Amino acid sequence: MRISVTGCGYLGAVHASAMAKLGHDVIGIDVDEPKIASLAQGEPPFFEPELPELLTASIASGRLRFTTDPAAAAEATVHFVAVGTPQTSDGNAADLSYVDAAIDALLPHIGDGHVVVGKSTVPVGTAAKLAERIHETGARLVWNPEFLREGYAVRDTVEPDRLVYGVEPGDDASVAVLDEVYAHALELGTPRMVTDFATSELVKVAANAFLATKISFINAMAEIAEATGADVTQLADAIGHDSRIGRRFLNAGVGFGGGCLPKDIRAFTARAEELGRGEAVAFLKEVDGINLRRRKRVVDLATAELGGSVVGRKVAVLGVTFKPHSDDVRDSPALDVAVALKGLGAAVVAVDPKGVANARVRHPQLDYAEDATDALRGADLVILVTEWPEYVGLDPVATRELVAGATVIDGRNALDRDAWVGAGWRYRGMGRS
Numbered sequence: 510m511r512i513s514v515t516g517c518g519y520l521g522a523v524h525a526s527a528m529a530k531l532g533h534d535v536i537g538i539d540v541d542e543p544k545i546a547s548l549a550q551g552e553p554p555f556f557e558p559e560l561p562e563l564l565t566a567s568i569a570s571g572r573l574r575f576t577t578d579p580a581a582a583a584e585a586t587v588h589f590v591a592v593g594t595p596q597t598s599d600g601n602a603a604d605l606s607y608v609d610a611a612i613d614a615l616l617p618h619i620g621d622g623h624v625v626v627g628k629s630t631v632p633v634g635t636a637a638k639l640a641e642r643i644h645e646t647g648a649r650l651v652w653n654p655e656f657l658r659e660g661y662a663v664r665d666t667v668e669p670d671r672l673v674y675g676v677e678p679g680d681d682a683s684v685a686v687l688d689e690v691y692a693h694a695l696e697l698g699t700p701r702m703v704t705d706f707a708t709s710e711l712v713k714v715a716a717n718a719f720l721a722t723k724i725s726f727i728n729a730m731a732e733i734a735e736a737t738g739a740d741v742t743q744l745a746d747a748i749g750h751d752s753r754i755g756r757r758f759l760n761a762g763v764g765f766g767g768g769c770l771p772k773d774i775r776a777f778t779a780r781a782e783e784l785g786r787g788e789a790v791a792f793l794k795e796v797d798g799i800n801l802r803r804r805k806r807v808v809d810l811a812t813a814e815l816g817g818s819v820v821g822r823k824v825a826v827l828g829v830t831f832k833p834h835s836d837d838v839r840d841s842p843a844l845d846v847a848v849a850l851k852g853l854g855a856a857v858v859a860v861d862p863k864g865v866a867n868a869r870v871r872h873p874q875l876d877y878a879e880d881a882t883d884a885l886r887g888a889d890l891v892i893l894v895t896e897w898p899e900y901v902g903l904d905p906v907a908t909r910e911l912v913a914g915a916t917v918i919d920g921r922n923a924l925d926r927d928a929w930v931g932a933g934w935r936y937r938g939m940g941r942s
């Protein structure tokens with residue numbers, strides 16, 4: 510298939526590279542010139558495991574090119590739209606300006622027999638509106654939500670756990686086109702569901718709302734555990750053995766962040782309110798509230814551990830990204846904690862294997878260490894906020910030699926508590942005594 514992908518960020522760059530690997534002819538389009546220049550040289554402008562190898566191989570095959578020229582879309586007949594839908598600066602709704610701009614740029618270059626495939630996460634009702642404009646060119650629209658996780662994006666794109674096509678009634682032709690695009694995944698037996706536009710749009714936000722709720726549920730239990738002396742990790746293990754509940758996404762800690770979960774639950778709430786159904790998802794405000802309280806909990810714990818004031822005390826913050834195996838610091842709980850402690854007067858030194866460059870752009874006021882040893886040396890307090898394997902695997906005995914005060918706050922309940930306590934550390938977890 511001849512494919513264009515508009516928007517070459519975390520989603521689009523991986524999608525374009527993966528589609529080329531699967532044998533399609535792909536042109537990646539983005540308005541960001543430095544990003545396109547870097548991708549064209551086989552260098553992803555962000556960190557994503559397996560992407561550099563995939564990108565290089567796809568470019569070498571001659572099936573993947575990148576450009577800033579929207580007219581290049583005319584070479585393709587299937588047009589993926591993978592631009593971002595961030596939170597608006599003045600509210601909770603999703604900012605659709607990048608989606609609108611992408612469609613505006615595509616319209617002059619599409620026509621009969623073309624299929625536009627929306628992958629961006631959008632408020633329910635968006636596809637129906639866009640379809641009217643797309644139909645005027647003779648092309649069709651499919652909404653095909655993306656469920657990839659950063660850190661596993663390549664695997665999730667090549668072998669997704671399900672495919673959802675939102676189509677207009679009777680649009681079998683577009684279904685057949687997408688089946689050809691995704692022939693590899695379908696041959697592997699990937700479940701594929703054909704729905705209407707609204708259902709496909711809702712599948713994505715409902716999935717993310719559910720995951721966010723699951724995390725906030727266990728973090729709410731952590732709050733109760735903290736008041737009672739119970740241990741939330743044992744609680745999660747015990748309820749997780751019930752297969753109806755399941756253990757995944759029940760890790761209590763500093764909560765969820767990133768470019769998807771936080772903004773998606775807020776946009777969902779805003780859209781439901783517009784539809785007069787705000788009550789149906791009012792619980793998502795609680796989910797958001799519980800989540801944000803966990804960041805404050807870490808800051809409060811740090812203050813308490815340092816005797817009521819952090820002023821002038823050296824705090825080593827391990828991790829700035831919203832999760833390991835990513836360089837993404839969007840709405841990162843780790844970075845929020847570092848910034849809050851700095852705001853309270855602590856001498857914060859943050860460190861991260863991949864996220865420092867992005868963090869520095871957003872928060873140049875923080876001090877960043879070259880490596881964990883550098884961050885830990887002379888620290889009065891250590892806080893683990895992103896569970897990178899290199900921090901989880903720190904040797905508590907050797908680490909103790911580096912610090913001034915042997916207290917660790919485990920913001921992800923990821924450290925081996927017994928080993929740290931055994932090495933003479935005072936250990937504070939989340940929702941554990």
Ligand code: UDX
Binds near residue numbers: 763767768
């Ligand atoms: C998420 C969805 O998983 C994915 O399907 C969707 O396409 C985009 O949004 P992602 O943002 O990459 O993916 O991260 P995810 O792995 O879901 O983690 C989100 C946040 O939740 C991270 O900050 C993570 O640390 C946190 N988390 C996850 C917890 O706090 N506890 C858990 O048990 C699981």
